[in-house]
Amino acid sequence: MTIAVIDYGMGNLHSVAKALEHVTHENVVVTSDPRAIRGASRLVLPGQGAIRDCMGELERSELRGLVSELLDAQQKPLLGICVGQQMLFEHSDENGGIDCLGFLPGRVRHFGQQLVGPDGERLKVPHMGWNRVAQHHAHPLWQGIDDGARFYFVHSYYVDAASPDDVFGSTHYAGVEAHVATGRGCVFAVQFHPEKSARDGLQLLENFVNWAP
Amino acid sequence: MTLAKRIIPCLDVDAGRVVKGVNFVGIRDAGDPVEIAKRYNQQGADEITFLDITASHEDRGTTVEMVERIAGEVFIPLTVGGGIRRCEDIRTMLNAGADKISINTAAVTHPDFVREAAERFGSQCIVVAIDAKRVSAEGEPPRWEIFTHGGRRPTGLDAVEWARKMVDYGAGELLLTSMDRDGTKVGFDLGVTRAISDAVEVPVIASGGVGNLDHLVAGVKEGGADAVLAASIFHFGEYTIPDAKRYMAEHGIEMRL
Numbered sequence: 001m002t003i004a005v006i007d008y009g010m011g012n013l014h015s016v017a018k019a020l021e022h023v024t025h026e027n028v029v030v031t032s033d034p035r036a037i038r039g040a041s042r043l044v045l046p047g048q049g050a051i052r053d054c055m056g057e058l059e060r061s062e063l064r065g066l067v068s069e070l071l072d073a074q075q076k077p078l079l080g081i082c083v084g085q086q087m088l089f090e091h092s093d094e095n096g097g098i099d100c101l102g103f104l105p106g107r108v109r110h111f112g113q114q115l116v117g118p119d120g121e122r123l124k125v126p127h128m129g130w131n132r133v134a135q136h137h138a139h140p141l142w143q144g145i146d147d148g149a150r151f152y153f154v155h156s157y158y159v160d161a162a163s164p165d166d167v168f169g170s171t172h173y174a175g176v177e178a179h180v181a182t183g184r185g186c187v188f189a190v191q192f193h194p195e196k197s198a199r200d201g202l203q204l205l206e207n208f209v210n211w212a213p
Numbered sequence: 214m215t216l217a218k219r220i221i222p223c224l225d226v227d228a229g230r231v232v233k234g235v236n237f238v239g240i241r242d243a244g245d246p247v248e249i250a251k252r253y254n255q256q257g258a259d260e261i262t263f264l265d266i267t268a269s270h271e272d273r274g275t276t277v278e279m280v281e282r283i284a285g286e287v288f289i290p291l292t293v294g295g296g297i298r299r300c301e302d303i304r305t306m307l308n309a310g311a312d313k314i315s316i317n318t319a320a321v322t323h324p325d326f327v328r329e330a331a332e333r334f335g336s337q338c339i340v341v342a343i344d345a346k347r348v349s350a351e352g353e354p355p356r357w358e359i360f361t362h363g364g365r366r367p368t369g370l371d372a373v374e375w376a377r378k379m380v381d382y383g384a385g386e387l388l389l390t391s392m393d394r395d396g397t398k399v400g401f402d403l404g405v406t407r408a409i410s411d412a413v414e415v416p417v418i419a420s421g422g423v424g425n426l427d428h429l430v431a432g433v434k435e436g437g438a439d440a441v442l443a444a445s446i447f448h449f450g451e452y453t454i455p456d457a458k459r460y461m462a463e464h465g466i467e468m469r470l
Contacts, residue, residue, distance in 0.1 A: 050335070128385075129416070196288060198288055
């Protein structure tokens with residue numbers, strides 16, 4: 001049993017790997033090797049930074065086709081994190097508009113600029129810090145986690161999923177409902193960082209490791 | 214508005230030990246950064262900041278090892294700063310398990326380093342530390358300047374303009390320390406905190422001068438800070454993180470309790 005954190009050259013994957021190692025005795029590898037990825041029993045698709053760079057690096061590392069194939073095959077659980085969630089959708093408005101993997105219908109939008117909250121305070125973008133996640137549907141990955149629990153976020157763009165069936169959790173910020181937990185079949189993807197979200201984040205990772213869709 | 218304001222305990226680490234009087238006697242030594250980080254994590258700290266103030270270059274290896282050990286046990290965001298001058302330094306700390314990197318002096322001496330770092334690693338992990346000091350006299354319109362070398366060396370840079378510039382260059386967050394207030398326990402400089410928080414789109418962490426819990430409340434409510442950083446009030450055991458969070462929540466501030 002091996003959990004592969006897919007390394008396509010974007011961002012800091014050490015935190016994710018360390019947190020997974022904390023919740024499981026299974027082998028955790030950070031890898032860009034297609035054979036290791038195919039051979040793994042579970043996959044984590046992380047992502048940090050701009051979506052153009054993430055999609056570009058996925059392409060350049062020749063892993064885009066493999067990731068799409070594995071998403072469609074629906075044979076092993078995959079957890080998307082942060083830009084790894086956004087990439088699963090059809091299109092992102094970031095960087096002037098970028099087509100993504102299109103595994104789930106919907107698009108990725110910007111929170112907006114010069115935002116002001118109800119109390120007159122300036123709303124900061126990126127949306128950074130601990131915010132509540134309302135659970136829409138029951139899901140094995142929510143086991144042991146309270147509805148409305150807080151998770152750690154850092155992002156300026158958010159997922160607006162087209163199908164309510166794909167939405168497992170949302171967070172309100174800057175007047176929008178961001179679909180921060182989405183999935184279908186054996187894919188689950190979150191905008192927040194479970195690896196940085198203390199007890200509830202570790203619980204979600206442990207649930208992922210034990211998930212048998 | 215359900216996004217919580219953050220409390221960030223800060224560990225000033227010299228050659229592998231937390232300094233700034235963690236002991237009640239007020240002697241400089243301190244404690245093991247890993248143990249202290251774990252304690253704050255258990256208490257519900259929202260993030261931890263680790264500032265390497267190690268003077269000698271040889272002891273830098275200890276810092277990397279400390280960061281690795283903290284990151285292996287503490288699963289909340291970890292910011293590491295102190296002596297970050299090159300992209301290689303950032304890479305080393307990210308590999309060790311840091312989530313964000315704080316750039317201080319190098320941002321002043323080589324502003325393009327901030328741009329380069331943000332392009333290479335993403336704005337989400339680049340924090341620019343701003344050390345500001347009030348330079349206007351009483352009765353004059355308030356003005357703050359950037360100082361380096363622990364507040365001893367003026368740069369002539371206007372703090373608010375500098376903050377805007379650093380955000381343009383890609384800083385994802387600002388760590389604002391009032392050098393007049395640092396260590397005084399009389400409270401944040403709310404003027405500069407408000408001026409910078411209103412001037413930029415990114416979150417601002419207020420630092421320098423915290424002596425009691427009312428200061429934390431004022432930092433958010435009057436200063437407009439998104440997060441408050443403190444060291445000695447927590448190290449000394451005067452207050453715990455839950456004390457601070459409860460107090461802030463009682464004053465109408467959204468907190469993660």
